[in-house]
Amino acid sequence: LDGCLRELIECGVEPLAALRTITLTPAEYFRLYDRGALAPAKIADIVMVDGLKKCTVLQVWKRGKLVAENGAVIEKTTPAVTSALPGYSGEVRTPAADELRVKIDDPGAEINVIGVIPGQVVTKTLKMKPADIGGFACADAGRELAKMAVVEKNRGTGRFSIGFLHGFGLVRGAIASSIAHDAHNFTCAGMDDISMAAALRELSRIRGGIVIAEGEKILAEIELPVGGLMSLLDAGEGLKKLEALAAARDALGCTNPHAFMHLSFMSLSVIPELKLTDKGYFDITGGGEIPLFVR
Numbered sequence: 001l002d003g004c005l006r007e008l009i010e011c012g013v014e015p016l017a018a019l020r021t022i023t024l025t026p027a028e029y030f031r032l033y034d035r036g037a038l039a040p041a042k043i044a045d046i047v048m049v050d051g052l053k054k055c056t057v058l059q060v061w062k063r064g065k066l067v068a069e070n071g072a073v074i075e076k077t078t079p080a081v082t083s084a085l086p087g088y089s090g091e092v093r094t095p096a097a098d099e100l101r102v103k104i105d106d107p108g109a110e111i112n113v114i115g116v117i118p119g120q121v122v123t124k125t126l127k128m129k130p131a132d133i134g135g136f137a138c139a140d141a142g143r144e145l146a147k148m149a150v151v152e153k154n155r156g157t158g159r160f161s162i163g164f165l166h167g168f169g170l171v172r173g174a175i176a177s178s179i180a181h182d183a184h185n186f187t188c189a190g191m192d193d194i195s196m197a198a199a200l201r202e203l204s205r206i207r208g209g210i211v212i213a214e215g216e217k218i219l220a221e222i223e224l225p226v227g228g229l230m231s232l233l234d235a236g237e238g239l240k241k242l243e244a245l246a247a248a249r250d251a252l253g254c255t256n257p258h259a260f261m262h263l264s265f266m267s268l269s270v271i272p273e274l275k276l277t278d279k280g281y282f283d284i285t286g287g288g289e290i291p292l293f294v295r
Contacts, residue, residue, distance in 0.1 A: 005055050015052035073234045092186060093158040094151055094200035097193040102137040102147075102162050102292070104130070110294040111137060112281055113145065114266060114274045116167040119258070121265040125274040125283060126166055127294050139164070139191045141171045149196055150267050151186040152278040153178060153208075153228065163276035163292060165189055165266065169256030173219070174199040175249065178208035178228030179264040185278050186228075187267050189259075210260060212248040220248035 001022045008018040027036025035043045044064035049055045060068040067075050108129075115124030128145060130137035139147045146168045152159040174190025176199035186203055190196035192215075199213035202221060208228025211221040222241040224231050231238050249259055256262060269275045269282040274290065276282075281290040 002055055002057060009053065009055065015055075019052075073236070091156065092151060092153045092204040093156070094186065094204050095149065095160050095197060097197040099160075100147070100149060100162060100193040100196055102130075104132055104135055104137050106293070107132065111164055111292055112274065112290055112294060113164045113166045114148070114276065116165055116169075116256075116262055116266075118167070118256075121262075121268070122272050123266070123274055125286065125290075128164070128166065130164065137164075141191055144168070146170045146189050146191055147193075147196065148266060148276055149186075149188045149190075149200065150180070150276050150278045151188075151200060153185045154183065159278050161276060161278055161280045163281055168262065169254050169259060171253030171255075173212060173214035173252040175254075175259060175263060176200050176203045176211045176213070177260060177263050178203060178224060179210070179260075180266075181264060181268045182270070183267065183277070184228055185267060187263055187276075189263055189266070210245055212245060212252070214252060219251065220244040 005018055005022055008021065009015050024036040027033070034041070035045060038046065044061055046061040047057055048059040050058055058070060059066060065075070067073065110127045111130050113126040113128045115126040117123060128143070131140035131145065132138070139145055144167050146165045148163045148165050150161050168189050170189055170191055172191050174188055174192070174195035176186060176188035176196070178184060178186055180187040186200055188196050188200050190199065194215055195213045198216050198218065199211045202211045202213065202218050203209060206221060206223045207225040209222045209224040212219045220241070222231065222238065222245060223233070226232065233241070245260070265271065267276055269277050270284060272283070272285045274281060274283045274286075281292060282288060283290045
């Protein structure tokens with residue numbers, strides 16, 4: 001928001017009007033009447049900036065307590081994390097490598113494939129022949145064909161589905177994430193079943209986040225234990241882990257600089273065309289549920 005604020009001011013918006021757009025106005029819109037301004041009976045969440053031109057943050061107070069100064073955290077204010085569902089531990093049963101295998105009943109059969117479009121969250125519906133290895137449908141780096149899995153995460157059912165991606169950019173290993181709009185199940189894109197199983201298993205162990213694996217080895221990860229979406233790390237620690245994830249992604253030969261973002265939208269079934277949910281393929285423009293193998 002401070003970046004948006006600076007951009008507004010640079011574009012000529014009066015500074016105090018720009019400040020209101022990220023303070024009082026959203027507080028009033030969401031009926032959070034106990035915040036949004038410096039006034040009696042308001043929560044003392046305060047930011048001091050160096051001036052109204054650059055709005056560089058110098059100090060931050062949380063409920064009247066100084067928590068950050070000159071870009072450094074003085075005191076963490078992170079909450080305890082509990083399961084969102086009563087009686088559910090939050091543990092996710094993820095599939096083993098052999099459960100991720102897809103048997104080919106018809107050697108000449110084609111599969112439906114999610115066609116990733118660079119820079120877009122919409123996708124295409126493609127029809128391709130999978131790599132046939134021992135009678136099983138596999139990924140094929142030479143044709144930019146990756147396997148994808150979605151594992152139900154929120155109710156402990158253990159349900160999962162398998163699909164394929166084209167143009168995702170992965171060459172080796174696997175990327176798994178619990179950021180997967182809108183259901184935020186576990187999603188994984190990979191080039192081999194062992195890497196995918198390892199990434200999903202580690203994702204369950206850390207209660208959500210982003211994980212990169214090659215074979216059984218975990219190359220990098222960031223924990224997002226709050227609903228699988230939010231971190232308890234401070235900004236500096238989180239940045240280091242994100243940089244390590246980017247380095248691990250590149251080390252796998254991935255040509256997609258937006259792989260994490262792309263993966264987060266590949267299960268969003270309300271956006272055209274083809275997406276993969278924990279119950280299988282879904283195409284909102286093509287009649288709903290779609291089988292993996294072309295009929």
